[in-house]
Amino acid sequence: MDISTPPTEIQKPNNFSKSPLPPLNISQKVPILPSERKIRMQEFEQDALRDRIDKISTRIALDKRARADFTIPVSPLIALPDEAIRGVLIFVCHDTPVAKHAPILLCRVCRRWRTIALSCPALWSVIRVSGRHSAQLLELFLKRSRHLTLKGFLDLVTGSSSHLATATIRALLPSIARFSQLHLKFPDNGVERQFIKALQGLELPALQTLELCSDDIEDPWEDEEDQLLNPLILRHLVPSSLRIDTRSLIVLQPNISSLHTLQIEGGSNYSRLSFSRLIAMTHLLTRLSIGSGVLKDISEVLVEMLGVMKQYKGPYLPNLTHFRCADPRLAPTID
Numbered sequence: 016m017d018i019s020t021p022p023t024e025i026q027k028p029n030n031f032s033k034s035p036l037p038p039l040n041i042s043q044k045v046p047i048l049p050s051e052r053k054i055r056m057q058e059f060e061q062d063a064l065r066d067r068i069d070k071i072s073t074r075i076a077l078d079k080r081a082r083a084d085f086t087i088p089v090s091p092l093i094a095l096p097d098e099a100i101r102g103v104l105i106f107v108c109h110d111t112p113v114a115k116h117a118p119i120l121l122c123r124v125c126r127r128w129r130t131i132a133l134s135c136p137a138l139w140s141v142i143r144v145s146g147r148h149s150a151q152l153l154e155l156f157l158k159r160s161r162h163l164t165l166k167g168f169l170d171l172v173t174g175s176s177s178h179l180a181t182a183t184i185r186a187l188l189p190s191i192a193r194f195s196q197l198h199l200k201f202p203d204n205g206v207e208r209q210f211i212k213a214l215q216g217l218e219l220p221a222l223q224t225l226e227l228c229s230d231d232i233e234d235p236w237e238d239e240e241d242q243l244l245n246p247l248i249l250r251h252l253v254p255s256s257l258r259i260d261t262r263s264l265i266v267l268q269p270n271i272s273s274l275h276t277l278q279i280e281g282g283s284n285y286s287r288l289s290f291s292r293l294i295a296m297t298h299l300l301t302r303l304s305i306g307s308g309v310l311k312d313i314s315e316v317l318v319e320m321l322g323v324m325k326q327y328k329g330p331y332l333p334n335l336t337h338f339r340c341a342d343p344r345l346a347p348t349i350d
Contacts, residue, residue, distance in 0.1 A: 100128075101135045109141050116144070116152065118159075136161040145170035150182040157190050164221050166196040171206065180206045188213055196224040302337040 047055075092100065108117040118138050122129040132138055139160040144152040149171060157165075169187070171180035180202055191197070191214075201207040207227060 097127075097131050097134075101131055101138070104128075104132065105135065105137050108138060119152075119155075133159065136163050140165050142167045142169070144168075144183075145173045145175070147175055147179055149175060149179065150186045153183055153186050157186075157193075162193070165190075165194045167194050168198045170200045172200050172202045175202060177202055177206055181209065184210050184213070191217065191222075192219055193221060194219075195221045197222065198224075198226040198228075200228045301334050304337075304339045 092103065095103075104121060108121075118132055121132045121138075136159065139156050140163045142153065142156040142160075142165060144156070149169060153169070167187075169183065171183055175183075184206065199210070201210070210227070
């Protein structure tokens with residue numbers, strides 16, 4: 016072979032060339048074998064079961080945390096001495112108007128709390144009773160409070176009747192001198208009249224606030240001459256403050272002479288004579304407020320008795336410094 020001649024190119028066989036792939040048919044579904052379908056269904060059920068287990072575990076953890084949070088403040092309370100627990104119970108029961116029979120409920124918690132409640136008269140000094148067993152509950156509170164000054168909130172309307180309300184009043188009257196506050200709601204005017212008449216002649220040295228309310232407002236007093244001593248409704252009576260609401264007039268002789276504040280609201284039915292007697296007894300009166308619903312006769316009496324209000328003093332009320340009235344004839348308002 017001649018070296019000068021160029022070598023011929025060796026032709027390689029085209030054994031490695033590939034033919035182009037056919038186009039992929041995406042719409043063509045690959046058949047799933049029954050065994051594979053069963054496996055996939057089992058995996059799906061396992062995932063769903065894991066989710067349920069996670070939710071249940073989370074709920075259990077939250078419940079445990081809630082129980083732990085609930086027992087944290089209770090445990091130290093149980094660990095406190097009896098005197099401290101007694102103070103906590105008094106504060107909670109007296110500051111919760113909706114807890115009518117709280118001391119009785121505390122006696123049912125455990126033996127220790129029952130002993131603490133029964134040995135603490137102050138816990139029973141705020142009386143909130145209602146319903147058909149008001150008389151029995153009132154006697155229980157009066158007995159367990161011993162000789163302490165009391166505050167009473169008696170609802171004789173809800174779940175009660177006139178007969179049951181009368182029984183409650185009979186249980187109340189022997190110990191009424193112990194009350195500093197007394198709020199009563201009567202089912203009708205008949206029971207209220209009995210209570211008011213029973214108050215006549217009684218000494219009430221501790222009484223500072225007396226509030227009477229009746230659901231029956233359609234039975235006016237017929238005897239106007241006795242109106243001064245037979246009130247129907249009484250609002251917020253204290254030795255130096257009196258609020259009169261609705262139709263009748265209330266005067267407790269030991270308290271009226273020291274009256275400094277008088278507020279009369281609408282709907283009143285006082286006679287001119289009764290109102291004149293009331294004003295004549297309140298020579299120390301410094302504040303007088305008359306509502307918009309007071310009858311015309313009372314406004315006329317005020318015009319006659321108080322004179323020119325611009326001078327801050329009327330002939331019957333030398334100490335008057337504050338006067339308000341909705342009647343324009345008594346304007347201007349004095350304050």
